[in-house]
Structures are given as C-alpha cells and as structure tokens.
Amino acid sequence: MISRVQKYIRAGILAGVVPTLVLLVIGLFLRLASPHGPTGHQPLHRLAEGIIRLEPDSFLSLGMLLLYMTPLAGAASALAAFAAEKDSRGALLTLAVLCVILCSILVAKR
Amino acid sequence: MGFTLGILGISFLAGLFGAMLGIGGGIFIVPGLTLLLHLPIHAAIGSSITAVIATSSAATLSYIRRDYVNVRLGMLLQLPTVVGAVAGGLLAVRTRGEILQGIFALVLIYSAYSMARPHSEAAEIESGETGGWLASGFLEPTNGDRVEYVPRRKWLGMVISSAAGAMSGLLGVGGGFIQVPMMTRIMSVPARAAMATSAYQIGLTGAASAFIYYSHGYAVPEVAGPAAVGVLLGAKVGTRVFRKLRPRTLMLMFAALLVLAAIRLVLEALR
Numbered sequence: 362m363i364s365r366v367q368k369y370i371r372a373g374i375l376a377g378v379v380p381t382l383v384l385l386v387i388g389l390f391l392r393l394a395s396p397h398g399p400t401g402h403q404p405l406h407r408l409a410e411g412i413i414r415l416e417p418d419s420f421l422s423l424g425m426l427l428l429y430m431t432p433l434a435g436a437a438s439a440l441a442a443f444a445a446e447k448d449s450r451g452a453l454l455t456l457a458v459l460c461v462i463l464c465s466i467l468v469a470k471r
Numbered sequence: 472m473g474f475t476l477g478i479l480g481i482s483f484l485a486g487l488f489g490a491m492l493g494i495g496g497g498i499f500i501v502p503g504l505t506l507l508l509h510l511p512i513h514a515a516i517g518s519s520i521t522a523v524i525a526t527s528s529a530a531t532l533s534y535i536r537r538d539y540v541n542v543r544l545g546m547l548l549q550l551p552t553v554v555g556a557v558a559g560g561l562l563a564v565r566t567r568g569e570i571l572q573g574i575f576a577l578v579l580i581y582s583a584y585s586m587a588r589p590h591s592e593a594a595e596i597e598s599g600e601t602g603g604w605l606a607s608g609f610l611e612p613t614n615g616d617r618v619e620y621v622p623r624r625k626w627l628g629m630v631i632s633s634a635a636g637a638m639s640g641l642l643g644v645g646g647g648f649i650q651v652p653m654m655t656r657i658m659s660v661p662a663r664a665a666m667a668t669s670a671y672q673i674g675l676t677g678a679a680s681a682f683i684y685y686s687h688g689y690a691v692p693e694v695a696g697p698a699a700v701g702v703l704l705g706a707k708v709g710t711r712v713f714r715k716l717r718p719r720t721l722m723l724m725f726a727a728l729l730v731l732a733a734i735r736l737v738l739e740a741l742r
Contacts, residue, residue, distance in 0.1 A: 366542050367535045374535075374674075378528050385700050392475050392693060421696030425521055428699060429681045431528050432674035439542060450604060454546040458553055462679045465557040469686040 366442040366451070373438030377431030381424050388420030433462060475697050477508055482522055482698040486705025488725065489526070496702045497523045497644040498582050501575060502732040506739070510694065512568045512575070516643030517690035520677045522702040523645045527674030529703055530667075539667035541607040544622050544660070549672050551629045552636035552646070553679040559640025560680030564687045566641075572740040575642050576733035582648055583726040583733070609664060622658045631657070640680035645673040 395417050405426075411419025436459055443451035481503040482496065489496035497519045504515035534540050563571060608619040622628070631653045639646035647669040654665035684690040 364542075367538065367540065370540075370542065370671075371532060371535050374528050374531055378532065381525075381528075382700075382703075385696050388692070388696050389475070389479075389700055392697070393472055418692040418696075421692035425685070425690060425692060425695055425699070428521060428524055428528070429678050429685070432524060432678045435528075435531070435671075436675060439546070451543055451546060454543075454550060458546060458549045458675065461550070461553045461557060462675065465553075465560070465679050466682045468557070468561065469682040 364442075365446060366439055366448075369438035369442035370435045373434040373436075374431055377427060377434045381427040381431060384420050384424030384427060388417045388424055391415060391417035391420060433459065436462075474508070475693065478504070478518075478694055478697040479701040481507060482701030483705040483708075485522070486526065486702035486707075487709040488705075489702075490706045490709025496526060496706065498579065498648070498729070500698060500702065501643055502579065502729075502736060504694070504698075505572070506732060506735055512571050513564070513684075513687075513689040514691050514694060516563060516571070517681075517684035518695040518698040519643035520639075520681050520684060521690055521695035522698045523639075523643065524674050524677040524681060525699040525703050526706050527645070527670055527672075527677065529706065530670040531674060534667035534670055537612075537667075538609045539664055540671045541605070541622070541660070541664055541668045542671070544605050544607065544654075544658075545668045545672050547605065547625065548628055548632040548650070548668075549675055551633035552639075552650075552672060552676050555633040555636025555638075556640035556646075556676045556679040557683070559637040559642075560683035561640075562637075563641045563680075564683060564689065569740040571642065572736045576736045576740075578638065578642060578644065578648075579729045579733035579736070583729040585648060585652070586722045586729070587726040607664065609661075611663070618661055618664075620659065620661055620664065622654070622660050624657050624659075628653060628658045636676050636679070639673070639676045640683075643680075643684075645669075646676055647673055 408419050408423050412423065436455055440452055440455040440459065443455055482500055485496035485499035485503060488499055500519040500522055501512065501515045504510045504518060505512050531540065603621050606619070606621045608617055611618050632650065635646035635649035638644065638649060650669040650672065651665050654660040654668065655662050660668070681690060
C-alpha cells in the first residue's frame with residue numbers, strides 16, 4: 362500500500378513524462394525526416410514560433426525543458442502531500458530542495 | 472540522419488547495458504558520444520544529464536508503485552546533493568574539456584573497479600527495527616516478506632551525498648555509483664530500497680544542473696533529445712530482458728571496456 366506522498370509524486374512525474382515523450386518522439390521523427398541540418402540551441406522565445414513551423418529542434422528543446430521540469434513537478438507534488446499530512450519536516454526539506462533548484466535556474470539564466 | 476541514428480544507437484546501448492548491469496546509462500553515454508561521434512565533452516555531458524533525468528523519471532514511476540522508494544530519506548539526502556550538483560554544474564561550464572575528460576576517466580576506472588570486485592555484504596540491517604521519521608519498509612518480491620529498516624548515520628550520508636551531487640553536476644552521470652553503496656554500506660538501507668531511492672534522487676539532482684548546461688548551450692537538442700529517447704528505450708528493453716541476469720563474466724567484460732574508454736579519453740585529452 363503506497364502512501365499519499367508516493368501517489369502524489371507518481372502523479373506529478375507522470376504528468377511530466379507523458380507530454381515530454383510525445384514532444385521528443387515528434388521531434389525525433391521530424392529530425393529523421395528533415396532534409397535540413399540541425400538549427401542548434403533554441404532560445405526560449407523562439408520555441409513557439411519553431412513549433413508552429415514544425416522545426417524538429419524546437420520540439421526537442423521543448424521536450425527537454427519539460428523533462429527537466431518533471432522531477433520538479435514530482436517534488437512539488439511531494440510538498441503538497443507533506444503539507445496535507447502536516448509533516449512539517451518533510452515539507453520544509455522538500456521546499457528547501459525546490460528553492461536550491463530554482464536558484465540554479467536563476468543563476469543559469471544570468 | 473546518420474548522426475541522429477548514431478546518437479540513438481549509442482544511447483540505446485547505454486540504456487540497455489546500464490539496465491543490465493544496474494548502473495544507469497550515463498557512464499556509457501559520455502564516452503560513447505565523445506569517442507565514437509567526436510562530440511565535445513561539454514555537449515556529451517549536457518546530453519547525458521538529459522538522458523539521466525529521463526531514466527530516473529521512468530524508473531521512479533516503476534519503483535514508487537512498488538513502495539521501494541523511501542521519499543523522506545531521499546529528500547533528506549537530496550538537499551546536500553542538489554547543492555553539490557549546482558556547484559558541480561557551475562564548475563563544469565567553466566572547466567576546460569581536457570580536464571573534464573581526465574576526471575571522467577578516473578570515474579570510469581572507479582566504476583570498472585566496482586563492477587569487477589566481488590560484491591561485499593552490506594552493513595548489517597536491523598531488520599524488524601521500526602520507528603523514527605526515516606523508518607520505512609517494503610515487500611520483498613523474492614520471498615514475500617515485509618522488510619522494515621531504519622537508516623543510520625544520516626549526517627555522514629548527507630556529507631557523502633554532496634560529493635555525489637558534485638560528481639553528477641560536473642560529469643553528467645547519475646551519482647548512483649556513489650549513493651547506492653553509501654546507503655547500503657554506511658546507512659544500512661536494504662539494496663532494493665537504496666537503488667530505488669537513488670533512482671528517484673537522480674532526477675532532481677540532474678535537473679539542478681541541467682538548466683545550467685541548457686542555458687550555456689551545452690544541452691544541444693539534436694543530441695540530447697535523441698539521447699533521452701534512446702536511453703529510455705534501451706533501459707526498457709534491458710530491464711525486461713536482463714532482469715535477473717548479471718553474469719560475472721559480462722561484468723568483467725564491461726569493466727575492461729570502461730578501462731579502455733578511460734585510457735582513450737586520457738590519450739585524447741593529452742593530444
């Protein structure tokens with residue numbers, strides 16, 4: 362019998378994994394079918410435009426970013442479950458982990 | 472097209488062998504992409520970290536359903552691990568490729584040594600001991616018995632976890648090669664729970680440094696995307712086909728392969 366925390370984490374990760382796989386597989390097929398070479402690193406503001414134009418690397422980039430967010434979705438779900446169970450130690454630890462990762466995103470954007 | 476298929480093939484084999492040997496695919500992806508496709512090591516590491524997050528997410532879905540993951544222990548160890556991973560990632564993007572290749576070669580040799588040596592017994596597990604915030608348990612599938620345990624030496628575990636995180640951020644490997652033996656031998660966690668908890672942790676550890684690699688342009692979509700798909704497929708096949716197969720000769724062969732890869736990485740770095 363799995364706990365509420367485990368159920369929430371599973372739901373959070375599943376919510377990230379499914380769209381990630383869809384985007385990566387579409388991007389992969391487009392890349393294999395595309396006569397053009399790679400367009401390289403995709404800046405965030407170009408992703409929507411690239412997806413409309415069916416550019417493979419835009420699908421792959423968006424899939425990668427969703428994949429990076431997936432463990433965070435799992436941790437955010439764990440935070441909600443710890444809070445619901447009034448497990449303050451678990452909630453604080455999870456919050457601290459999420460804060461460190463969010464700091465790394467801010468540092469990376471600089 | 473040939474390049475994309477090459478990445479798919481390498482990452483598929485990495486996932487397959489990783490699942491077969493129980494060590495994750497990251498340790499094979501970086502030398503595979505660097506030595507066979509001649510990618511710069513920073514791009515190989517960025518792709519490996521993406522693949523590592525993919526395998527961790529898939530493994531967690533399976534392990535958490537079976538109640539093997541100790542989420543509280545995972546979160547406790549995760550805090551120092553992500554701090555180490557962010558530091559490792561920031562250091563990696565500022566480090567010359569040749570130096571990273573040298574460090575990676577050392578990790579390959581350590582991994583080869585771990586594979587080749589006979590498995591020593593884990594520290595004695597206080598089975599049946601219950602209580603405490605970190606206490607957990609699971610049903611052992613081989614005999615149906617309930618295994619209860621309480622992790623010990625938390626502080627030492629946290630210190631070692633920060634080193635595992637730094638290695639993961641620096642080299643794009645999962646860090647399980649440090650975390651799993653640390654949990655079993657030092658913290659007295661049963662092997663099954665240690666592997667599952669480590670697999671869960673690796674995703675968060677990878678995410679902590681992945682954004683750094685992405686923003687520096689080292690997680691290149693045409694490499695990292697196919698690598699993530701390939702390693703997932705390989706791990707899926709590997710887990711199904713080789714679930715109970717871990718022959719010693721195969722382990723020794725792969726250990727020798729890792730030593731050869733380490734030597735080639737060093738030779739290329741010295742060129």
